[in-house]
Amino acid sequence: MGKTVRYSKNAGLHRGAWTVAEDMILTDYITIHGEGGWTSVPQKAGLKRCGKSCRLRWLNYLRSDIKLGNISPDEKELIIKLHQLLGNRWSLIAGRLPGRTDNEIKNYWNTHLSGKPLPNKLGSCSTPKTQKFNARSKSPSQTEDPHVLKVIPVKPKAVKVSKELHKSTNNGRSDHQDFAFPSEASPSKSWCELFVDELMVDNDLEFLDFTPTDNFIKLESPSMEVNGEYLPISTPNFIDQQDLFS
């Protein structure tokens, strides 16, 4: 059981902790050739590791922009707030903490913050270790305000969804569904992508808040394109993270 068993699946590959020599080989290779093509990296670099292992090692420890050292109180506060907003979406949380990785934040949360009482500024409570941010549960950010159901992360990418999205178009993921609509937050972009749960109830749009990449936006009567047809949408009122957190 354990690593010994799993490692034997690929007898020719090294597993476990990386050595200094391996780190140097990988760093040198990526310095010359750049990131990407992870499946071929081990072969080209001469490492007896799988591509996923190389990618993980590079992203979590070898990159030059990795921030070493303990999580600061400010970072801790931000992690807590972002976790209240986003749930266990470690990569999204890490994206707002320069130099920190999703793995590091995940470990920090599980070892230092999980299960401990947290501030309740956003009307939420601490999230159990294994709780998932899914469509069946209330959003971590849901408030008492009936017009503010949740805060939703936005990725800078368009997704068009069908009218039946609430039934089927969740791209195979159980924890969110994807939506798209014109973004006034980024005029240069035609679309934003949302992650929404409990969005549509009997074809009515019931959400009001979401977070774009750089700002938070509050919508009073949002709309979206559904099968080429626009549902009503109001002018967004931009609000700052500070306002949201205060």
Added chain:
DNA sequence: AAACGTGCCAACCGCTCCCTT
């Protein structure tokens, strides 16, 4: 000093996403 318990975290696995053909 040795045994045991606990916490931390690097790394792995399985699943999903998404791009290309």
Added chain:
DNA sequence: TAAGGGAGCGGTTGGCACGTT
């Protein structure tokens, strides 16, 4: 439109370090 494969994400594991008995 579907299939295949690479990339990415989140949950989990296991070894090590350190503290306690």
